[in-house]
Amino acid sequence: MLEAKNLGKNYGSHAALNNLNLTIQPGEIFALLGQNGAGKTTTINLFLGFIEPSTGTASINGISVADNPEETKKHLAYIPETVMLYPNLTGLENLEYFSSLAGFDYSKTELYNYFQLRGFNLRLLNKGSVVIQKVCGKKSALLLLSLKRPGCFFWTNLQADSIQKHRMNSRKYSKIWLQRERQF
Amino acid sequence: MIFYNKILRLEVKNFLLGKTVLWGFLSLMAFGLYGFFHGYSVINRQEQILKKIPYVQAEHIQTIVEHGKGKTVGSTAYYPFFYTTNPPSAWAKFSIGQRDVNPFNLKVKMLGIEGQLHDSELTNPLTLLVGNLDASFVFIFLFPLLIIAFTYNTLSEEQESGVWKIVRISSSQTLRVIGRKLFIRLAIILLTSLTVFLAGILCLNLPLSLPTLRLGSVIICYEIFWFALALIVISFGKSSSFNATALVCLWIFLCILFPGTANIVIDNKIPVPEAQQTAIKQREGYHEKWDMPKKPTMEKFYAAYPQYRKYPIPEDKYSSGWYYAMQYAGDAESAESSDDLFKKLEQRQSLSESFGYMNPVIAVQQLVNKIANTDLANHIQYLQSVKRHHKSLREYFYPAIFEETLTENLDWNAYPRYEPAGYNCSSLTSGIVSILLWSAAILLVAVNLFKRNFIHITDKQNA
Secondary structure, three states, X not given: OEEEEEEEEEEOOEEEEEEEEEEEOOOOEEEEEOOOOOOHHXXXXXXXXXXXXXXXXXXXXXXXXXXXXXXXXXXXXXXXOOOOOXXXXXXXXXXXXXXXXXXOOOOHHHXXXXXXXXXXXXXXXXXXXXXXXXXXXXXXXXXXXXXXXXXXXXXXXXOOOHHHHOOOOOOOOEEEEEEOOOOO | OHHHHHHHHHHHHHHHOOHHHHHHHHHHHHHHHHHHHHHHHHHHHHHHHHHHHHHHHHHHHHHHHHHOOOOXXXXXXXOOOEEEEOOOOOOOOOOOOOOOOOOOEEEEOOOOOHHHHOOOOOOOOOOOOOOOOOHHHHHHHHHHHHHHHHHOOOOHHHHHHOHXXXXXXXXXXXXXXXXXXXXXXXXXXXXXXXXXXXXXXXHHOOOOOHHHHHHHHHHHHHHHHHHHXXXXXXXXXXXXXXXXXXXXXXXXXXXXXXHHHHHHHHHHHOOOOHHHHHHHHHHHHHHHHHHOOHHHHHHHHHHHOHHXXXXXXXXXXXXXXXXXXXXXXXXXXXXXXXXXXXHHHHHHHHHHHHHHHHOHHHHHHHHHHHHHOOOHHHHHHHHHHHHHHHHHHHHHHHHHHHHOOEHHHOOOOOOOOOOOOOXXXXXXXXXXXXXXXXXXXXXXXXXXXXXXXXXOOOOOOOO
């Protein structure tokens, strides 16, 4: 569950986000739509713990992000606008690396199976990460981060049908979706 | 544990496959090899010269004795030179230190010593500035650049490319992730320096004994210092270009500006006009004696050598005994300024050591030169041993001079031989401790800055 209470962020005298109140229950999908500068990224960055709120609180499963940034990270996954991986590792090695960082010990076979099951082109996994980034960066990151089994997903500019395709519409997750323009 | 190793392995692979590592390693190795070659050729040339000295000496004495046949020892003893040598230690090839500026052999005559001792340039005896491109140069000045190249973009590059966002979200132990990345870099830096050092041991044929071990440990401490310095810069969480610029500025300050300034301060604070002054005093002290009554000169000599009072010294004509007593008196009159000179050289040494406490680059140079026996202290020791040797030479010839023995009746091969002082390394503790203290203090601050700038959320990060 995601919750924003009177959430606000000021950069100097400029208010990037003003008094946002929001609750997203597990299973709900919430899309943030707006022009540049509307505060979409600021909202997500506040939930991710990348920046500190000026007013109010952002909390994930009842835990305040500003107070426990390391703890709330365990419950969330984030797919940035451009997915960047480690350039000197192959796709599979990147997957191994990031899933291990998240605290999971998947073998290479397990990772292969997981990706195959979700219709991923396995040949790409053994290529350099630059190829993956270009061909299907977000898809790989999405799969990668879902390995973490997070409670909340944040992603940016994702094709609408991707949610269906990648079986991300499970009832367990709260999702925030950030879209610069309508694609529905 | 296996689990942890997987991340470590991938992290190492990602780092090693970067371009900097290979080029950094290769260029350091190349500079290292040139440094070994340079050190070897400088010291080898000195050793070749020192090797010839015994033959030159024997031949020289023989010629002089041939010519002196039929004359008294007092007349012949004026001519011969007696060679003294300061042979390089086995580690001098690693760090030439001041061996290229200070004389490594001195020939002395029976005459006044003071004028002969400072024939060489002594106006700037503490060359704290960049010296030869020898192995120690590679470790002291070039390795920091490698450390900078390996570390400056450790985190900033990932922030700039965007990987860092995924890393931060994936791991809930950011500090550990940072620690791991830095640990890998430190390990590779130390491995590189170990490789270059081992290559040095092989190329320079360094003995596998305590001083070599000390050299290695001092270098490792010094590299940890630079690593800590790099950490504190990257712990501010600034951009790659900021980090690179800041670190290169630090390098220029610590390696060039600070030692240069320290050198000027030392030169101004403790000037050493005494070398010239001593030589002048000795010459004046001796020359004026020609026109003075012989009695007071002889009294000066008798004060140290009363046993020669029994030999008559004619007041109205030249005698060998008087001539050498006159030389002695010249030395005796300049003794005070000679002592002053040595005292000042020691003051310089200790002042530059206190500069070393402020700047580990200076400290490590002093430590390495101390281990290699190529520092000013070693040269001072050598000069003093030459003085002592000169004394024993004089004392060997005095009896024959006063007895007015004929040249052929003296055993010219039995004069006391100069014995080099041998290897001698004073305590390194204070220098090493100062480097370690700096490193520890910097690391402590860096860890806190990492916590502040990378763990706690701030506006600087990825906003």
